[in-house]
Amino acid sequence: MSALTQSAAWQALQGHAKTLARVQMREMFAQEPGRFGRFSLRLGDLLLDYSKNRITTKTLALLLDLARAAELEGWIERMFRGDRINTTEDRAVLHVALRNRSNRPIQVEGVDVMPAVNAVLARMREFALGVRGGSWTGFDGRRIGDVVGIGIGGSNLGPEMAVAALRPYATPHCRVRFVSNVDGAQIATTLAGLDPATTLFVVVSKSFTTSETLANARAARAWFLGKGGAADALDKHFVAVSASAQAVADFRLNPARRFEMWDWVGGRFSMWSAAGLPIALGIGFDRFAEMLDGAHAMDEHFRTAPLNANMPVLLGLLGVWYTNFLGAGSHVVVPYDRSLGRFPAFLQQVEMESNGKHVTRDGAAVDYATVPVVWGAPGTDSQHAFFQALHQGTAVVPVDFLAPLESHYTVDGQHAMLLANCLAQSEALMNGKTAAEARAELTAAGLDGAAVERQAPHRVCPGNRPSNTLLFRRLDPRTLGALIALYEHKVFVQGTIWRINAFDQWGVELGKKLAGRILAELGAQEPAAGHDASTNGLIDYCRQARRPGG
Numbered sequence: 001m002s003a004l005t006q007s008a009a010w011q012a013l014q015g016h017a018k019t020l021a022r023v024q025m026r027e028m029f030a031q032e033p034g035r036f037g038r039f040s041l042r043l044g045d046l047l048l049d050y051s052k053n054r055i056t057t058k059t060l061a062l063l064l065d066l067a068r069a070a071e072l073e074g075w076i077e078r079m080f081r082g083d084r085i086n087t088t089e090d091r092a093v094l095h096v097a098l099r100n101r102s103n104r105p106i107q108v109e110g111v112d113v114m115p116a117v118n119a120v121l122a123r124m125r126e127f128a129l130g131v132r133g134g135s136w137t138g139f140d141g142r143r144i145g146d147v148v149g150i151g152i153g154g155s156n157l158g159p160e161m162a163v164a165a166l167r168p169y170a171t172p173h174c175r176v177r178f179v180s181n182v183d184g185a186q187i188a189t190t191l192a193g194l195d196p197a198t199t200l201f202v203v204v205s206k207s208f209t210t211s212e213t214l215a216n217a218r219a220a221r222a223w224f225l226g227k228g229g230a231a232d233a234l235d236k237h238f239v240a241v242s243a244s245a246q247a248v249a250d251f252r253l254n255p256a257r258r259f260e261m262w263d264w265v266g267g268r269f270s271m272w273s274a275a276g277l278p279i280a281l282g283i284g285f286d287r288f289a290e291m292l293d294g295a296h297a298m299d300e301h302f303r304t305a306p307l308n309a310n311m312p313v314l315l316g317l318l319g320v321w322y323t324n325f326l327g328a329g330s331h332v333v334v335p336y337d338r339s340l341g342r343f344p345a346f347l348q349q350v351e352m353e354s355n356g357k358h359v360t361r362d363g364a365a366v367d368y369a370t371v372p373v374v375w376g377a378p379g380t381d382s383q384h385a386f387f388q389a390l391h392q393g394t395a396v397v398p399v400d401f402l403a404p405l406e407s408h409y410t411v412d413g414q415h416a417m418l419l420a421n422c423l424a425q426s427e428a429l430m431n432g433k434t435a436a437e438a439r440a441e442l443t444a445a446g447l448d449g450a451a452v453e454r455q456a457p458h459r460v461c462p463g464n465r466p467s468n469t470l471l472f473r474r475l476d477p478r479t480l481g482a483l484i485a486l487y488e489h490k491v492f493v494q495g496t497i498w499r500i501n502a503f504d505q506w507g508v509e510l511g512k513k514l515a516g517r518i519l520a521e522l523g524a525q526e527p528a529a530g531h532d533a534s535t536n537g538l539i540d541y542c543r544q545a546r547r548p549g550g
């Protein structure tokens, strides 16, 4: 057994979970009228109701003991002061510096990073103002009307999610779209209909070696040159965001058109850096800065609030409770706001690339579950898709509901309907429907005794299904920034409890390398060898059955 699972705090939680096994949340609510007040937390514009969880005051106390045993407060301090907590890559983890609006000095190797951060923000501002204001024009003097962000993973998911979420703040004269996948369909359909003279490409890659991004950037450059753009006009239409000036130059993009990133910014935490340039181009730099403000407010809360009144800490600990003590294998996020449609996909990377680890910081195998599968989709659509399984399936799937109180769109009472659905789902999941209630309902509907008995089991909803509800006034840049930072820090809390390095992603490398080798084999004359029989067989099938050159 590992030190963690042997620890007093862990063992106490295991014992406590057994005592709660038969307790229903509906009984807890019946016995504790003050439960909402006790288990909810307000922070600025955000309300977190975590009362519909299978917890008591004791559960929280024990989870907080677990956090203390993991030295969570010390780890938070280490991150904020720039220690090299990403040990396998020997790097600091300082996305918080990118939105450090207080300008408090943050040192990496004795050098304050804030002047460099502020300088890049100032360049982004100037560039965004130029493009959006029309002083930065395309090669024929017309203003830029379309921006295409090219990048993948952390260089895409956050910016793409934010641009969609903040569409009400977008200006129609500067449309932003994204290309991430190496599936040529995406770049082909994105470029169709665009005018090279009025299109700006923002190529975002921290490493500038990611094959998908470079392939799409190459395709974009070929399209630009093939559609009348001159080689000496590339400078006006391509900018790069990268930590590597050399790699940008090797790709034959002008290094003077590079916006800098730093090795202490993890890809999945990079939307606050120049990787967020497409956001600033879409909604304006001042709005982008409001996102930074919102995230900074959450950072300050995370850094200074006591653990028991700390939103990211509570969310993280609740996740640990379900994952490690109540057997949950997944976690679903359901925004009741369609503009947050990409939020679950964004969170998948933040959570699963960070905490999808099987060894501790010291390299010892864990003997406990780490990250659950994170998934989700907007309500109310998802109510008509996967909610049946949440209500009556056999797995415990904790849910995070997110909803704004006000919509940007006024469509005759529909926002109230949306909100009502959100609140109804958490109530239904918690309360469920007992056999007695099902029978009473069927009897009232006029069914005879035998039919009631036949039907009742199918109508029973076990209930006791946990959820958090996060409400906020409206989805504006500041609130979005705070929400994202909330989940980023939740991930940090969980990684700390699980004793893992949440900031590397070595697992992604294996498949990347193999893809390079298989790409060569797909074009070869001779049969594949050196893989397993299945992979060899599939390569050969593709080699023989597909049209060459595609």
Ligand code: F6P
Binding pocket: 152, 153, 154, 155, 204, 205, 206, 207, 208, 209, 210, 213, 267, 268, 353, 505, 508
């Ligand atoms: O998916 C692996 C990964 O390394 C992510 O962590 C990163 O966000 C993404 O690839 C893109 O990397 P880059 O910004 O270097 O192109």
